[in-house]
Amino acid sequence: MPDMVTRTLRLTAPPDTVDTVHDLLDSVWGSVPDLSARDRMSLETAIIELTANVIQHANRGQGVHATLTVIAYQDRLEATLSDSGEVDHVDLEGREMPEADALAESGRGIPLMKALVDTVEHRRVDGFNHWTLVRGREAPDTDRSSTRGMPSVSITGVIDEMARQRALEELGILDTSPEERFDRVTRLAKSLFGVQSAAINLIDGDRQWAKSVAGDAVVEMPRESSVCTDTIMGDDTLVVPELTADPAYADRAQDGLINFYAGHPLYAATGERIGAFCIYDPRPRAFTEREQAMLRDLASWVQQELSVSQELSRAAEVQQGLLPSKMLSMPGWDIAGFCQPARAVGGDFYDWYPVGEGAAITLADTMGKGIAAAIIAATVRAVLRSAARFGDVTGAVNLAAASLNADLDTTGLFVTLFHARVDMDSGEVTFVDAGHGLTVIARTDGTIERLRSHSPPLGVDIDTEWEEQTITLEPGDTLVAASDGVLDLYDGSLDGLDRVAALALLASSSQEVVDALRTRARGTSSDDVTVVVVRRDD
């Protein structure tokens, strides 16, 4: 009989329901044969009440994601549910059981749950609700008074597993495509150690999933068949020379696949052990100290690649957060935009915000890609935003250019920019185009006008006089500003811009144009793709 039995389930409702949870619980009960019927039905009922409550109320009918972990210890049962529900306050204390005679049809769930377990705890952390239920087990050989009603001391175990799972999910690597930067390490390990398989395995809930495999390594398997799940219990390299000779591992050996195993844990940036870098082979073998040191070196290489993923995914979140999330409420106008970086982060951005009796619209493209371009893009955005409060279009671009010049000079980067003010009532658009030249107007009569650029990009020449131009959008006209990545969605020439303008003529809203380009850009683009569509209503 193991000291503890753990099961974890991730559910997304819809489509998952409480029945999904029942199925998980069946697998827990099957592994704890000495559990009393009363304990089993009490915890099951409490968990179902909690889950039903989360599914029904959490997001006012929106979907909800949740992770449920159930641990059966010898003296108690613990269940932790973490959910993404918006509701951040549940009145656990105040909920009393409705009077029986009142025949209320609802309101019994929470009081029933409280009656079934010893402690119910709710905490809200980082936008997630964490619920913990603890019930001391009825067992003749344990002193019940010592566990009943006591706050659980080993909730840490559950929280650790939860934190581990969160850290893994935040990495955003699960179920992504193979990447050469990982595959080269597994390939190298396979040939270096002369083994049949090498893998980067991540322990995800109740399964093991491999980010990279070489040889015959298995991409996905149940956690209970995984050896790496033992590796992540500690910080040391785990070596099992012959699985079949070791009672702890014998049932995880597989003919023709795995009988020798060596693995080293992999960590999230916050320190949680999320998986292992491992090699395995069907033939038993010894593994020397020197080989272990080499395995650790390779594991730390994988570790660095993982950290890059993590930092980039954080950076991508920050950058997406800098794009305007709200629609501009400008009566008579319809504005939409999107930005899809070729890598996790990119040098393109668009922006809009109300200014006077209208709006400022910006689309910029930093030459270069990746983090350096992203940092400059964020700076351009901030400088233009503050400059826009003080001057006209030319003034704002002048100020931005002057304050960025030194930075652009140092980095050798330059920025093409379309920056405009739209007057809501007259339809007049005043703009500076700094070397961008990828703005087009689609008129209701079917004509398409490209706006020409007469000025160089920012960062090329400090003495540039920015030339301000003015055009007027009549009712029904659409202005489209794009980055050069949009041209690549067509044949790469400027004709692509006319194709986008033609699209704008056919579309009934700015969002339609954006959606069409987004679909076209999906998965194919090698450059950042950014577009802003400004349409004056008929």
Added chain:
Amino acid sequence: MDISIIPHPQGVTEISVSGRLNMVTAARVREAIQSAVDDNRPRVAITLEQVVFLDSSGLGALIAGMKTAREAGGDVRLVKPTEQVELVLELTNMAGVLRSFDSVESAYADA
């Protein structure tokens, strides 16, 4: 969950439920009781011998059905609740209102 409806003498309708009676299946039990009441057979006996799980949503359906049946001059009575069902009835103080019996016959022996 499976539901079968079995007519008994003296206008008693047996609704035999098996499986889980929870938020997923509660509506179907409620509808089954409603249809018995609509057929002018509001004396309902719910056989729970095969119900492995009842939660507060399922209980809510039984209470709603009981109210409908009582308004039509009948009742909802439970037959052979399992241990888990009894636990829920006790802890919600509903055992005295939704009464349990050993058989469909004894459920309406007072009539």
